[in-house]
Amino acid sequence: MTTMKEIAQRTGVSVSTVSLVLNGRDEGRVKSEVAAEVRRTAKELGYTSNPLARSLRTGKTRILGFVSEEVATTPYAGGIILGAQDAASRLGYMLLTVNTDGRANEDEEIATLKRYGVDGFMYAKMSNRYVDVPAVLDDYPLVLVDATDRAGRIPSIEPDEFRIAYDATMRLVDAGCERIAYVGCDEPMVAQEGRLAGYRSALEDAGRVFDEALVANVLNNGPALRAVDALFDRESPDGFFCFNDARAWYVYECAARRGLTVGRDVSVVGVDNHRIFAETLEPQLTTVELPHYEMGYWAACKLVSLIEDRDPSGFDVPDTTAPLPPYDGCNPAKVHCTLVEKASVRGSAQSDALSPA
Amino acid sequence: MTTMKEIAQRTGVSVSTVSLVLNGRDEGRVKSEVAAEVRRTAKELGYTSNPLARSLRTGKTRILGFVSEEVATTPYAGGIILGAQDAASRLGYMLLTVNTDGRANEDEEIATLKRYGVDGFMYAKMSNRYVDVPAVLDDYPLVLVDATDRAGRIPSIEPDEFRIAYDATMRLVDAGCERIAYVGCDEPMVAQEGRLAGYRSALEDAGRVFDEALVANVLNNGPALRAVDALFDRESPDGFFCFNDARAWYVYECAARRGLTVGRDVSVVGVDNHRIFAETLEPQLTTVELPHYEMGYWAACKLVSLIEDRDPSGFDVPDTTAPLPPYDGCNPAKVHCTLVEKASVRGSAQSDALSPA
DNA sequence: GTGAAAGCGCTAACAC
DNA sequence: GTGTTAGCGCTTTCAC
Numbered sequence: 001m002t003t004m005k006e007i008a009q010r011t012g013v014s015v016s017t018v019s020l021v022l023n024g025r026d027e028g029r030v031k032s033e034v035a036a037e038v039r040r041t042a043k044e045l046g047y048t049s050n051p052l053a054r055s056l057r058t059g060k061t062r063i064l065g066f067v068s069e070e071v072a073t074t075p076y077a078g079g080i081i082l083g084a085q086d087a088a089s090r091l092g093y094m095l096l097t098v099n100t101d102g103r104a105n106e107d108e109e110i111a112t113l114k115r116y117g118v119d120g121f122m123y124a125k126m127s128n129r130y131v132d133v134p135a136v137l138d139d140y141p142l143v144l145v146d147a148t149d150r151a152g153r154i155p156s157i158e159p160d161e162f163r164i165a166y167d168a169t170m171r172l173v174d175a176g177c178e179r180i181a182y183v184g185c186d187e188p189m190v191a192q193e194g195r196l197a198g199y200r201s202a203l204e205d206a207g208r209v210f211d212e213a214l215v216a217n218v219l220n221n222g223p224a225l226r227a228v229d230a231l232f233d234r235e236s237p238d239g240f241f242c243f244n245d246a247r248a249w250y251v252y253e254c255a256a257r258r259g260l261t262v263g264r265d266v267s268v269v270g271v272d273n274h275r276i277f278a279e280t281l282e283p284q285l286t287t288v289e290l291p292h293y294e295m296g297y298w299a300a301c302k303l304v305s306l307i308e309d310r311d312p313s314g315f316d317v318p319d320t321t322a323p324l325p326p327y328d329g330c331n332p333a334k335v336h337c338t339l340v341e342k343a344s345v346r347g348s349a350q351s352d353a354l355s356p357a
Numbered sequence: 358m359t360t361m362k363e364i365a366q367r368t369g370v371s372v373s374t375v376s377l378v379l380n381g382r383d384e385g386r387v388k389s390e391v392a393a394e395v396r397r398t399a400k401e402l403g404y405t406s407n408p409l410a411r412s413l414r415t416g417k418t419r420i421l422g423f424v425s426e427e428v429a430t431t432p433y434a435g436g437i438i439l440g441a442q443d444a445a446s447r448l449g450y451m452l453l454t455v456n457t458d459g460r461a462n463e464d465e466e467i468a469t470l471k472r473y474g475v476d477g478f479m480y481a482k483m484s485n486r487y488v489d490v491p492a493v494l495d496d497y498p499l500v501l502v503d504a505t506d507r508a509g510r511i512p513s514i515e516p517d518e519f520r521i522a523y524d525a526t527m528r529l530v531d532a533g534c535e536r537i538a539y540v541g542c543d544e545p546m547v548a549q550e551g552r553l554a555g556y557r558s559a560l561e562d563a564g565r566v567f568d569e570a571l572v573a574n575v576l577n578n579g580p581a582l583r584a585v586d587a588l589f590d591r592e593s594p595d596g597f598f599c600f601n602d603a604r605a606w607y608v609y610e611c612a613a614r615r616g617l618t619v620g621r622d623v624s625v626v627g628v629d630n631h632r633i634f635a636e637t638l639e640p641q642l643t644t645v646e647l648p649h650y651e652m653g654y655w656a657a658c659k660l661v662s663l664i665e666d667r668d669p670s671g672f673d674v675p676d677t678t679a680p681l682p683p684y685d686g687c688n689p690a691k692v693h694c695t696l697v698e699k700a701s702v703r704g705s706a707q708s709d710a711l712s713p714a
Numbered sequence: 715g716t717g718a719a720a721g722c723g724c725t726a727a728c729a730c
Numbered sequence: 731g732t733g734t735t736a737g738c739g740c741t742t743t744c745a746c
Contacts (some may be wrong), residue, residue, distance in 0.1 A: 003723060004724070005723075005724095013733085014732065014734075015724080015733090016732075016733065016734080017731085017733075019723095019724065019726085020725095020732090023725085028731090029732085030731065030732075048472050049724080050722090050724070051473055052409050052418070052473070052724095053413055053723035054723080054725075056409050056410055056413055056723080056724075056725095056738045056739065057723085057725045057726085057737080058724085058725070058726095059738080061409070078434050082456050085454075086456075089455075089466075089469070094453060094469070095454070096453060097454060098442065098446075111405070112451070115405050115407070115408055116408055249606075252610065253609065256610055256613035256614050257616070360739060360740085361740070362740095370717085371717045371718075372717090372739085373716075373718080373741080374715085374716060374717075376741060376742085377716090377741095386715065386716085387716075391715085406739090407738090407739055407740070409739080410738070410740045411740055411741075412722090413721095413722045413741095414740050415722085415741070715746105716746085717744100717746085718743105718746095719742100719743090719744090719745100720741105720742090720743085721740100726735100726737100727734100727735085728735085728736105729733085
């Protein structure tokens, strides 16, 4: 690793001058020929700065701390972290991630991140819920990801749960479904509340009456499967909005057992959490893809804007090949969902699905 | 953040002495009363070392680089990274992870990690395949995770693919299945090769003949579903070993359409990649859980042993509440799979599944 | 046994 | 315009 010292020696100037030039602070301070020569030598020697040494001096590490739980148990995390990493990388930051097993080791992990000198924190949950932010984060720049501050003080990047369900339900209405069921999650959380409200609102805007009987909030495994089965028997729905792919799977199994084909006989719009829809059932349903990558990306942007105390919308994000969501400085923001229309819902019949036996 | 300097001042000794004591090198060099006083003061002031400053001096950062691709698209990654993080954390290291989009930005990301002074690298793939290790990693301690070095030079931690399939197939044999199908992946890779061989071997050891017609290597979506459907029609298998949950899903759907219940009429053993089995179908099948966490954990242990050039089995891993896989210093290692028996396979009938309509 | 001093690579006052 | 100097927090050699 070449150092500024070496460049200084080769160029015959002092280290300070090299530092000035290589940090772009030479304008009007260093003669341009000298500056050019320094830059040339730096390039020739393949100089890259030593972030540790710089940090020691400046007190800034350009490292962002990413604190989350459950990273091991959901694939959500990957997308969020990737987005955060990409944004960080483009803004010249690194991401240091830690996992916590609930509150137990959380403070400790955060303390470790502090020791490594992170400039700020992202605090992520893997499904939008109300959180009490740990006090140890109080005096650091902080952004919540897929979580909502109960106290309403901390900026957060979260999906627009209401709109997810509203749009999905409207899609089913537009497809001609008469009896639209909501297969939700039997746990109180922001996502569940918001989505149920969106479902209800869409129905009302479409001139339907909200019917409690069409709502099945289920947990998992056998009991969930039986609950969905009962819903089929009792209400004969022809459209389903599913909270996630696990719930959609129950609908699939129940439909299959009745000789009904999803995408032809019944319609399903589901939130794809495990990316398994895309891999297995793409042609048969409409998926709602949560913008995990974008949430991570925007969260990192927001955090950097807090750290550097500058206008977040003015980010000079370099172009790359991958298409990027424009960052609009939202704060606190609801990130819109993405409705990915994979195929027909009920009504159009070019389904790629297997016909009933 | 308190520094050694402050401790030195409060204690009336020099910084060097404090350093000696706080690094445990005081034995026979510093009077024990002084050492005790230093330690007391450090504790009182809540001293924690500044890793950056130390690194600047020692050239060691106690940071491990974790390079992987596809983190966003598979939930595998979470488990591996979590394991690696846990091990790193216990051994006093941090994990700096980067994602790559294929070879394109890989060298660049690795270069960034180098700039941050990582002591070594883990290079992970998200499904066991042969890899050519990037040359830029050549002069660093390196361990592959869920990947196999084509050149056979680099140690790796990978699942024992053969044994996964062997055990799973034997399980189906033991359950009384007569016609056991292999629903695999239509791509050449270590996992696929190893598993097909294990399947074949188990059949032969059970006195069966391997029958090509029972092997369906499929891709996904409609074509995969139709291929599995054809397999049902053509061969009427009563047992299935599935490469992953996506493949198992096709089996589920085909079975459901025929009024067959998995766990009663047909048996399925599948590798659970997306953790969706556990959430949805737990009672109906036997899942093979790949030891992602353990792979990450052991990989980090192995890497640290390379970095510190010490016997890997001698790790003094502190006890915690969570049960941990013992690290046995394997190198290069095959990590055994974990067969998690959730329920009956064919023959015993206490399935919690929904009965056919 | 303990302290003074040098230096890791870099930045930032302040001289000149 | 450029160099000198000091110092971020720590480790390590070498005097005393």
